[in-house]
Amino acid sequence: MxxxxxxxxxxxxxxxxxxLLDSAExxxxxxFQLYKTCQFENLWSESFEKFSSQLNGYFTIPKMERRKxxxxxxxxxxxxxxxxxxxxxxxxxxxxxxxxxxxxxxWAHHLIRVSQKTNSLVISEDVFTKTLHYITxxxxxxxxxxxxxxxxCAAWKKTVFKLFGKQYDNDLEHILSELRWLxxxxxxxEATDPASPxxxxxxxxxxxxxxxSQVLRAVSDYAAVPKFPLSKGPQKQRLIDLERACRLYKxxxxxxxxxxxxxxxxxxxxxxxxxxxxxxERAR
Numbered sequence: 248m249x250x251x252x253x254x255x256x257x258x259x260x261x262x263x264x265x266x267l268l269d270s271a272e273x274x275x276x277x278x279f280q281l282y283k284t285c286q287f288e289n290l291w292s293e294s295f296e297k298f299s300s301q302l303n304g305y306f307t308i309p310k311m312e313r314r315k316x317x318x319x320x321x322x323x324x325x326x327x328x329x330x331x332x333x334x335x336x337x338x339x340x341x342x343x344x345x346x347x348x349x350x351x352x353x354w355a356h357h358l359i360r361v362s363q364k365t366n367s368l369v370i371s372e373d374v375f376t377k378t379l380h381y382i383t384x385x386x387x388x389x390x391x392x393x394x395x396x397x398x399x400c401a402a403w404k405k406t407v408f409k410l411f412g413k414q415y416d417n418d419l420e421h422i423l424s425e426l427r428w429l430x431x432x433x434x435x436x437e438a439t440d441p442a443s444p445x446x447x448x449x450x451x452x453x454x455x456x457x458x459x460s461q462v463l464r465a466v467s468d469y470a471a472v473p474k475f476p477l478s479k480g481p482q483k484q485r486l487i488d489l490e491r492a493c494r495l496y497k498x499x500x501x502x503x504x505x506x507x508x509x510x511x512x513x514x515x516x517x518x519x520x521x522x523x524x525x526x527x528e529r530a531r
Contacts, residue, residue: 253362256355257396257430263351264394265450267383269310271341278302280340284333290322305334313453328454328476335452337391343383352376359422367418369407378406393450396430451529455486462493463522466515472497489521 252259273281282298285291291298301321308317318334319325352375359370368374381402385391390398400423407419451459454476461473472493481487496518499511 250362252358254429255433256358256362257426258433260351260355260399261394261396263354264379264382264399265392267343267347267351268336268338268341268392270347271336271343272306273302273336274340274342277336277340281333284330285322285326288327288330290324290326290330292323315453315457329478332452332454332477338383338385338394339391348379348383349376352379363422363425365418365422367415367422368411369403369415369419370422374403374406374410377410378403381406396426400426449483449485449525449529451483451486451525455481455483456526456529459486459489459522459525462489463519463526466496466518466522472518485521485525489518489525492518492521 278299279295281302282291282295285298305313305317305321315326315328315331318331349372352372355375356370356372360366363370378399382389382394382399389402404419404423407415458473458475464470465472475481475486475490481490492514496511496514499514
């Protein structure tokens with residue numbers, strides 16, 4: 248069991264860090280920003296205090312179960328999809344439960360200590376807790392979501408240097424070398440074995456999830472494919488590729504050109520496969 252956890256450690260760590268946002272609440276500044284946005288769009292006419300109370304109730308819903316309808320029910324009128332996406336949190340505008348960070352730090356410390364048979368200060372719970380605090384309170388030049396294992400390693404190195412200088416560089420580089428090798432093996436496994444339990448993870452907003460699900464249903468039922476709901480279009484590469492395939496599918500649906508018609512089934516199968524992959528591999 249320990250060996251299995253160790254082999255999957257880089258991916259499990261990524262998942263656990265990003266999952267901190269699942270139970271996060273907005274900072275007071277983010278809550279006030281949402282309040283002003285809703286006021287400006289005539290979605291809310293009462294006090295900030297009452298808005299904050301309703302907002303807290305919304306964020307008690309498990310992240311993967313939150314729907315636009317949940318906000319529509321508490322606001323004065325239905326919310327637009329691009330405004331709905333403003334309710335998605337990142338590490339820069341959310342409050343993270345410190346106990347959850349401590350739990351991750353303790354888990355990482357224990358797994359590395361047992362697997363690598365070391366008790367170096369660079370793997371202490373305190374070092375990992377401070378590393379996670381850096382990640383979840385990112386400076387302006389750092390990422391605020393979709394944290395990768397390499398992002399964690401970079402934050403870990405900065406934390407160790409801040410605490411100890413170069414005193415434990417050899418210990419840190421030895422452990423990092425082993426962990427990066429594990430991460431490389433996981434990437435190879437994920438690329439060659441689609442059934443691998445540690446498949447690539449993509450972090451989708453609820454709007455992106457809803458659209459992907461609607462595309463999947465439409466293409467499966469030979470119905471009209473819905474447009475992406477935001478005017479700026481998708482921003483993630485896999486969603487951009489899906490939208491391009493949808494545009495091509497719309498062309499071959501109506502064309503009378505034999506050289507295009509013959510590709511119709513292949514394009515349809517491609518869209519179904521991409522939708523299913525996105526929904527299967529999204530972070531939960």
